[in-house]
Every structure is written in structure tokens, then in C-alpha cells.
Amino acid sequence: MTIQNVMVIGAGQMGAGIAQVFAQAGFDVLLNDMNEEALDKGMKNIEKLLARSVEKERITEEEKSTALNRLHASSTLEDASSSDFVIEAVVENMDVKRQVFGELDAVAPKHAILASNTSSLPITEIAAATNRPNQVIGMHFMNPVPVMKLVEIIRGLQTSDETYQAIEKMTNQLSKTPVEVKDFPGFVSNRVLMPMINEAIFTVYEGVASPEDIDTVMKLGTNHPMGPLTLADFIGLDTCLYIMEVLHDGFGDSKYRPCPLLRKYVHAGWLGKKSGRGFYQYE
CATH class of the missing domain: 1.10.1040.10 (N-(1-d-carboxylethyl)-l-norvaline Dehydrogenase; domain 2)
Structure with missing residues (x-):
């Protein structure tokens, strides 16, 4: 499948970093947060980090503007209805994550892959909150996201080969290094x-x-x-x-x-x- 429209849920340090690397890699990105203040802060932090990259001559002013033009703010999960891929970076709490995934399952397109940036929680349990467990996967970015190259990709019990392959390909498009990890507490890192x-x-x-x-x-x-x-x-x-x-x-x-x-x-x-x-x- 082709992934172009991406939604990142949670505009904190991890979520904003994830949104930034997707936008810089050519994806159209919605950064979502229910808290308007957190959302505004996340968007401003991305702009600040990109400006710093221009100052350090890591990217050009044109590349910065192009990335920012691909990035848009969202304050409702209903916006997931246009996404090919959704990744959450909300608080590390199973009840919260299961609630988010249950709501996403109801609004995201049938083809959409749902991912969690969890650093330790079981993907299989998160996937069970949906009717598409074969399309749920873990994608654990390292902090700070724009700098760190590793992404742990965690397959739940029912994650399909097609889902894994799509996420592995997408991770390479982000100029990150994907590592396949089984669904055990804490994964590897x-x-x-x-x-x-x-x-x-x-x-x-x-x-x-x-x-x-x-x-x-x-x-x-x-x-x-x-x-x-x-x-x-x-x-x-x-x-x-x-x-x-x-x-x-x-x-x-x-x-x-x-x-x-x-x-x-x-x-x-x-x-x-x-x-x-x-x-x-x-x-």
C-alpha cells in the first residue's frame, strides 16, 4: 500500500519530533492534540528546530518551508478519516492507549495502519481494542526523534506481514534504521x-x-x-x-x-x- 497522509496523535516532545521527521521526508502530516496549548507549543517547537537546522546549514530555507507547508494542526480524532497511517504518542498508559485505538478504529479508513510509539507496553493488547489487529504495529522512535536513527518495529500477535513490510519501507523513507522486535515487555531498548x-x-x-x-x-x-x-x-x-x-x-x-x-x-x-x-x- 502507498502511505502519504499521516496523523500523529500527541504534540509533546516525541509526537512533535515524529511529525517533524515525517514532514521532512515528504509525507503530508496532521499533528493532533486535544489540548490546544500543547498543540500550539508542539507546532512552534517544530518550527524552531527546523530554523535551527537552517542556521547550522543542515537543511536549506526552502526545505524548511516545504516541510512546514506539509504540516497541519488537528484537534479532533475525526481528522483521521483521511489518513493512511496513524501513530499515537500519548501518555504511556494502557487504558489511555486502548481508548485512543478504539476511537481511531471507528474513524480511520479501512486500509489505514495504526501504530503506537509505546516504549514498553504490549502491542497485542493495544491491537485487541480494534477490529483490525492485523493492521496494528509498534513503532518505537528514540528521543530526540529528529536525531536518533533507530526505530524498533514491534509486531503484535496478529500483525500481518504486509503491515510490517509497509512500516519497514516507510521507516527507511524517514532515513531511520528499522529493527524488528518481538512483542515482549520493554522490547529490546x-x-x-x-x-x-x-x-x-x-x-x-x-x-x-x-x-x-x-x-x-x-x-x-x-x-x-x-x-x-x-x-x-x-x-x-x-x-x-x-x-x-x-x-x-x-x-x-x-x-x-x-x-x-x-x-x-x-x-x-x-x-x-x-x-x-x-x-x-x-x-
């Missing part, structure tokens, strides 16, 4: 990454070393570009906690038990960079 971050938090909790020193060890000792605690702050400690809970519940293995300090920080509202404080303080 977060199943490996989050326990490492959780263990780094345990080393703070147990007084082994300071956050700064732990990050230095991992940067200089294992050649990580960013320390795990800095990365946790960047991801959001609430997101880290949620993914650890998905892993713990999904596998029933104590090695995925979230560190009590992580829970305490989240309960205190110390969510990382977005709240101004996590393992570090931010302006």
Missing part, C-alpha cells in the same frame, strides 16, 4: 537500558557514590555518551518508573523491582529535567 538506570539509582540509594561520580564512571569507564542518571533525568523519572513497573509486572522477576529511591523522587514531584529537579537541578 528499554529491557536493557532501564535495569541499568535502575541499578545506577540503587547505587545512589545505597550510598555507593554520588550521582556525578556514578555518571563519570559510566561515561569514562564504559564509553557511554551520557551517564545513566543524567539520562534518567532527561527521559523523566516518572517514565523510568512506569517502564520498570511494566517490566516487573510483565516478567514477574525481582531483578526488575524499581528502586525505592526512584519511587520517592517521583512521589516528590522530582521528575528530572522537565520538572526542574531529579538527580540534578536544572534552571
